[in-house]
Amino acid sequence: MVTHPLVTAFEKITRVRLPEHPVIRYETVCVLGGSIAGLLAARVLADHARTVVIVERDPMDADGNPRAGVPQGHQVHGIGPAGLQLLEQWFPGLTEDARSLGATLVGPDGIITYVDSTRQLQSGTTSLLVCSRPLLESRIRRRVLALAPVRTLKAQATGLDFHGERVTAVRYTTDEGPGTLAADLVVDAMGRAGRLPDWLEQAGYERPRLERMRTGMQYATALFERTGRHLTDPEQTAAQFTLPSGPGGLAVALAQPVENRQWLIGITCYAEGNPPQTVEDFRALCEKLPGPFAEAAMGTVTREPAHFHQADSRRRDFTSLSRFPYRLISIGDAVASMNAAYGQGMTSAALQASCLSDHLNRNPDPDAPADAFFAAQAMVVDALWSFSAGADQARQDAIDGVEVPPEIRQARAARQQLAQAALVDETVNEALKAVAFGLAHPLTLTDPALLDRAAAVNRRAAEPS
Ligand SMILES: Cc1cc2nc3c(=O)[nH]c(=O)nc-3n(C[C@H](O)[C@H](O)[C@H](O)COP(=O)(O)OP(=O)(O)OC[C@H]3O[C@@H](n4cnc5c(N)ncnc54)[C@H](O)[C@@H]3O)c2cc1C
Structure with missing residues (x-):
């Protein structure tokens, strides 16, 4: 057994409880971005603020449909057990709620993994909740928007106002024109392309250092009708390949039994790979894969292939800045956006929100930089990053002969x-x-x-x- 303090600290973050007697610390908190990280931050903050305003450029009433602000939403989105465990704590019954709409809770017997076509031993007690990204996000969103302190503002955040060393307001534009919203705390959850670093620089602060790990991952996902024994006996199947064994540069293939009696087949290729472009390509590739892939891809197509490309994994370091404004934090992909083939992003958002909950439970001084929060968040991000980016770096070094x-x-x-x-x-x-x-x-x-x-x-x- 390893008894390192990081092991204990990490484990604690996976199990932070919401406060039994929450203390209101803020009048108005403004969360920029209403995707998974923003919604989970809003859930945590709803216990500590009279009003939590989520500023999101997309409509927030859209129910279970892909949306422009989250273009990756067409691709496979599995939530890992650490994330799901926190979601269930924050939104009791969420899993059952999603299941009632067709999501599948796949138990250990149904989780089948092939590594380079060798079937891995099935073991453990872990279950996976499997559904489309829009369905999961919409169920979380409904719960968050039902919380009394939470409001939404459909707007594009355009900047921050500062007074002395603190952030005092958010600037935004709507269809009616520009506006300003005063806030006691601002949470940046605008994703990996968020503009917070620019805003900090414009205000005379340092940009957080950006670390990039080149991956060039390519994703393709299509949906097929699910029939036969897979309706009553659903299984999630993953085929993972290590260099250079995957057909067509394939890294990971996933077949997930999702809502509306569909198979969601997600294909992830390395930069040099050749992801399927058409349904025929999907079927041809799935023919070469073990398990149910070939059968799954034979069903009627219910959604044509959608594609996505991501050049790199990236993370920003908020822990080594000499100056950082008070009453401002950043969370989710804005801090770390990892290779999606590892399926860590939403779990990362949940663990970071758990760091925020832990931080707020400790009665922090609002008029000091949130160093303790950023340190805990960096510990979580380091752990996830070292697992995924560490493996990607090893692969790249092997290719480059480093x-x-x-x-x-x-x-x-x-x-x-x-x-x-x-x-x-x-x-x-x-x-x-x-x-x-x-x-x-x-x-x-x-x-x-x-x-x-x-x-x-x-x-x-x-x-x-
Ligand atoms: C191809 C792919 C597959 C993935 N698969 C998985 C998976 O299987 N499992 C998993 O856990 N994770 C997965 N992820 C990661 C996951 O999508 C993210 O980690 C997750 O969405 C959390 O991100 P976020 O909320 O921080 O940011 P995003 O989801 O990127 O959301 C940012 C939000 O901010 C809004 N926004 C941005 N700028 C502004 C502005 N100026 N004003 C107002 N609103 C703004 C956007 O509209 C959006 O709603 C995948 C990612 C990719 C790219």
């Missing part, structure tokens, strides 16, 4: 050892999944007993039978 220092080489070899053993060993599989799903800190994977076990499992597997 020599890495011995300690990095060892860490990567250990991760490979674990991934290999996870195919057949329940303990290793569970430990790896806990980190992949955001339930545990990656340092838990450095446990010598776990590594010894993985090595022994792999040695046994390599022995001639």
Whole structure:
């Protein structure tokens, strides 16, 4: 067992409870962006503010439809167990609510994973809630908008007003023209393309340092009618490929049983890959995949393929700025937008909102920079980033033939050892999944007993039978 303080701190964030006796700290809080991160921040803040205004450029009444402000909403969006556990705490009954609209709760028996066409041992107690992104977002949105303090403003946020070292208001434009909204706290949840760094710079502050990890990921998703045994016996199937085994540069393929009796098939390719463009391409690729892919893609098409490209994973460092205004925080993809193939984004937003809840429960001084919040958030983001961007960097280094220092080489070899053993060993599989799903800190994977076990499992597997 690893007893590092980061392991404990991370685990605590996965389990922060809402306050039993909330204290109102703010008159008006303004959340910029009404997507997953903004909605979850609003949920947490509704316990601490008389009014929470969500400023969102898209209509916020749209029910379960893809929208312009979230172009990735057409693609596969699975929520991991760490995120779902927090959602259920904040919105009791959300899972059942989504299920009543056709979402599927896939239990451990139904979660099937292939790694390079080898079927992984099925194990554990984890269930996954599977539905389209618009359905999940709309169920969260309904719950948040039903909270008494929450209001919405359909507007494009255009800047901030400052007085001394504090943020005092948000500037925006609507169809009627520009306006200003005074706020005691502003939360930036405008996603990875949000303009907060520009606004900070214009006001004489440093821009948060931006770190980028080139990935060039390409996504294609289509929907097909789901029939036969898959109506009563739904399973979520994932096929993952390591370089260079995936057909057509494929990294991950997912078949998810979503609402309206559909299969959602999501294909993720590396930059050099060749994602399917047409339904025929989808079917041809799915023919080469294990499990139910071929059968799923044979159903009637209910939505043509939609495509998305993301050049890089990126994160912004809010912890090393020499000056930062009070009464301002940033959350969600605005802080870290990771390779979507790992399905971490919404869990990251939930864990960051949990950091905010923890921070507010500690009675912070509002007229000081929110250093403690940003430190906790960075701890969570580091953990998720090191798992996904760490693997992407290892892949890129292998392609480029980069020599890495011995300690990095060892860490990567250990991760490979674990991934290999996870195919057949329940303990290793569970430990790896806990980190992949955001339930545990990656340092838990450095446990010598776990590594010894993985090595022994792999040695046994390599022995001639
Ligand atoms: C292809 C793809 C697949 C993904 N799959 C998964 C997955 O399987 N699982 C998972 O957990 N995550 C996934 N993600 C990540 C997930 O989409 C995000 O992490 C999640 O939406 C949280 O992001 P966010 O709320 O911070 O920002 P976004 O979702 O980007 O939302 C930003 C919001 O801010 C609004 N906005 C922006 N600027 C302004 C402005 N100036 N004024 C007013 N409003 C503004 C936008 O309209 C939008 O509503 C995926 C991402 C991509 C790209």
